Amino acid sequence: MPSHARLLVTGLLVACGTLAVTVGVTHFDGDSPAPPGKGPYVALGDSYTAGPKIPDQNGDPAGCDRSDRNYPSLVAVGLGLKGADFKDVSCSGATIADLAGKQSTEDGTNPAQLKALSHGTRLVTLGIGGNDIGFARTIERCVGMGALYALTSGFAPEDAPCARRYGDGVQDRTEAAGAKLAGALGEIRRRAPEARVYVVGYPAILPSDADRCGREMSLAPGDVTFLREQEQRLNAELRKRAEAAGAAYVDTYTPSEGRDACSAQGTRWIEPLVPKSPAAAVHPNARGERGMAEAVLRRTRSAL
Template identity: 30%
Template structure:
């Protein structure tokens, strides 16, 4: 596989030729401005795409719409990396479900946490994210599914049930395990419908579905019960269950749905982030609180978005630039 640098060089040549210019096959800072329109990219997704938390940068939407897209989120990082080659439309939104991407208008919640609404709420509804896609769209990236699964609700239930256990047992698994298969089935069904909708809206677009990173380590002895920068009151047994029966199957469901679409490719963030979980020293996902004691609610930080940007950039270039 060609390196990102090589593929950028090829992209620079392709864009220049499309614009009618003759340039060397190197990426140059003087790429024709008109070339931007030749590659239209729409970024869709939930908070793992939008950024949302302070550890993922500053919100740059003025006025705020409540979706909390941050300047260190991976779509914005990629836009800076790739310069003028892509025209980015980023409509990702915190708390989005798959149906919010496909067909539902969403009422954003801003940086609300349980029991503490965002002081600027309520926000106006935003249109279904798929409305940003059209026949001229070349690339669609979409990272969504966790909210359809109800991961935030599961997480907070695990936090609640783990209180007072001293880290023993699996109270969350005991209470919720029987309902997980139905949740995963809904993710698969909704994801299939979403991909069909995106293909209908953007028939010429390459669709890149973006999975979720490693959140919980395989070795949960790394996780300290009661630590606010990790999983606070969730027991080690429940962390093992969340990893093997909830989060890994979520990625599998997304990957399987993606495989049914000829124009879609799954972007795996799980493997590259394996040693950068909430409980690792060099974490790419923050815990309940980040290391500056700000609410993070188990979301990627700027390092996590940088890794996602690298993986997604490679996938985008592979999708639009012919392989050597």
Template identity: 25%
Template sequence: MRLTALLTASAVAAGTGILIALPAQAEGTGAAYVALGDSYASGEGAPESHYLEGDSIAKDGVTTGCHRAYSSWAFGVAATVQPADGILAACSGARATHLFGPNDSYPTTESAQIDEVGSSTRLVTLSIGGNDVGFADVVRGCVSAPGKRGRYDCRLEGRPVHDDAVRNLNKLTNLGVDTPNGPMTLAGIYHAVAERMAPDGVLVVANYPQLFSESIEGYRDEEYSCKVGTAYGVATATVKYDDALWMNSLAQEGNAAIANGVAEANRTLQEAGNTQSVVLADVDTAFEGHRICGGDKWINGAQLAGATPKQTSMHPSVKGQEAYCRAVTAALPGSPAPRCDFDQATQSYN
């Protein structure tokens, strides 16, 4: 069974700052608001206690492992626009192929995320592409875990981490990423989602934050590395400054591809006579001054269970979810007053 989280107006307090009173869906025509994408949309990075029922660690054939959290920024967007109904379909680990085909990564198979989008859908938010580049593998290959300091210099040509990342990034930016319909460019993906929506519907595409501080001040040991986590409460996991900057450059290139895809999708939608639009939410800028190794960070470091990194590693904390919410709502037409402050007491955005 498809496990989704209903985002209803009853989940948030009434108030001002409503952009649109998104109407309820007609049966089979899609929710008024649909949040699609990967872990950066599902709420991964929030405390595990925030996972919605049925979305916790996949282990028993019942839970999905999608790690949808009630502190996900999608709930803040819902609090801002107050849709009559909405669906959080984003799933941790999702790739572009899971927008258009089933996701059997976990014990409970999920249907294609795009199935939630239809002719009554006025707003879609989307974060996708990071897993197609294999960014989690890049981070695992660059962060030096206890006893594995040889992972330093992962950025060098000829290292598997470097070469795999370059190859995958080329797919994202040029060749197209794998989907059940064959390789699709980001522009093609955005077009395919938007054209399913209601006339004048808006697809908001969020880019990704660079993870690491660009200031060398946070990398002050003899190797110019930064502590990003602790294993067994003692041994440290670290990242080298030059490797951190290289990982940031991958995010920058990916974000440039996302921006280009948004522009191209709008062009092809207009040429086809469609009235839907695609807009870019610049999330990366919202994290300036709040990256790993840079002070008051809004992104988790390496969160380790023993020496094994948890999925929550290198994902936005609750503060990061709030930053995402502000960036996404700022991209909405009409510039609504954001309701992006997460209240721990009520477990809701207001």
């Protein structure tokens, strides 16, 4: 997600994460799929794919904030892919439009991600959509309102000042992102007709127990529920569009429940506003990227 979004309250610069990696096995032409491990493999996506601030950062341009321990890198290792058989072109701040067009970052320009595909590509993962619905911006607003509200009013369990102000239009934005994703999946099919395609969903960012997220995230309890439901709605749309296009969907939400930004430091996959592990705020840490990689690898193997 790197037009880095400013995540209020702590004054942190957050590399906006496009939360969603679709993991899917797509067999567009009806032939039997090639075995997993036989690349080339191309990883597409936003900051939840790239892994901003997780060491070591590598790749060009530097502004994409790719980690060599992000889930695509770990999937490549798990499948025994090396060198030219693996290409990660994910970039923080990416929207679905950046798949087909150049993306400017604070440190360089990322070429259109789809340019990495070819008729020789055999595996594609795609994690994108969060930036298209403005999820990082919504969290920023909710954090700001939550901090102010806590100082002036205190919280009741049902309080949701951000949802009341910004809740309208969520479904429309999500459906619009889904329509864009459908077009992108069609273009992936055209450029890489022999590839298995996996759409990777976003992991759980916030807990089901809204009352335990005030300290780490400065959110009103009702807004924790609002944001959690917004993410679930996005994942459902990603799944629907993936399956309609013949791609497979990778569920990273279920294995990450209880490992959200408000869970214990030693178990969480997502860092809170003030990260305790090397990672961007409200983004996966190394443990989270590893968990997402395991979900992708399970999906590719079960698909066979």
